[in-house]
Amino acid sequence: MDEQEFRRRADETLETVYKKLLAAADAYDFEPDFNNGALSVDFEEPKARFVISPNAPVRQVWVSAHSRSFKLDWDEARKAFVLPASGQTLTDFLSEAISTHLGESVTL
Numbered sequence: 001m002d003e004q005e006f007r008r009r010a011d012e013t014l015e016t017v018y019k020k021l022l023a024a025a026d027a028y029d030f031e032p033d034f035n036n037g038a039l040s041v042d043f044e045e046p047k048a049r050f051v052i053s054p055n056a057p058v059r060q061v062w063v064s065a066h067s068r069s070f071k072l073d074w075d076e077a078r079k080a081f082v083l084p085a086s087g088q089t090l091t092d093f094l095s096e097a098i099s100t101h102l103g104e105s106v107t108l
Contacts, residue, residue, distance in 0.1 A: 001074060003056050009074060010054035010061055013081055014039050017052070017091055020108040028106050030098065041098070048101060052090070061090060065097045 001009070018039055021032035031042045038053040050065040061081045063070040072081040072090055080089040088096065091108050099106045 001059055003059075006056055006059045006074070007054065010056075010081075011037065013061065013090060014052060014054070017094065017108070020091060021094075024106060024108055028098065028102060028104070030102075041094075043101060046101070050094070050097065050101075052094070063090070063093065063097070065094075066100070 014034065014037070018032055018034040021030075021039075021041060024030075025032055029044065033040045033042070038051060040052070041050040043049070050063065052061060052063050054060075055062050055071075058071075059074065061072045063072065070083055070093065072083050072093070074080075075082040078089065082089055083093050086093070095106055095108045098108075
């Protein structure tokens with residue numbers, strides 16, 4: 001995949017995830033923000049920030065959460081960015097990460 005195609009897929013994916021985060025934000029008390037191609041999720045209690053951003057040179061979406069970095073690759077068969085270690089899509093991974101952070105089940 002060339003850089004232009006990566007950017008298109010990453011932008012579409014982050015926009016879709018942002019809409020899902022917005023829909024869930026009030027119920028679960030977090031604040032999503034989508035600015036300059038990067039997505040962030042801020043939590044008041046416990047205080048934290050998750051950052052989701054495209055990394056064009058390596059054609060991955062990177063997620064910084066729980067003091068770690070997670071790198072998701074494009075899976076052509078699933079038409080989604082996927083975490084290789086678990087097979088989770090970006091949406092599923094974020095649902096689990098937010099659930100772990102808040103200590104309650106969150107579905108995006």
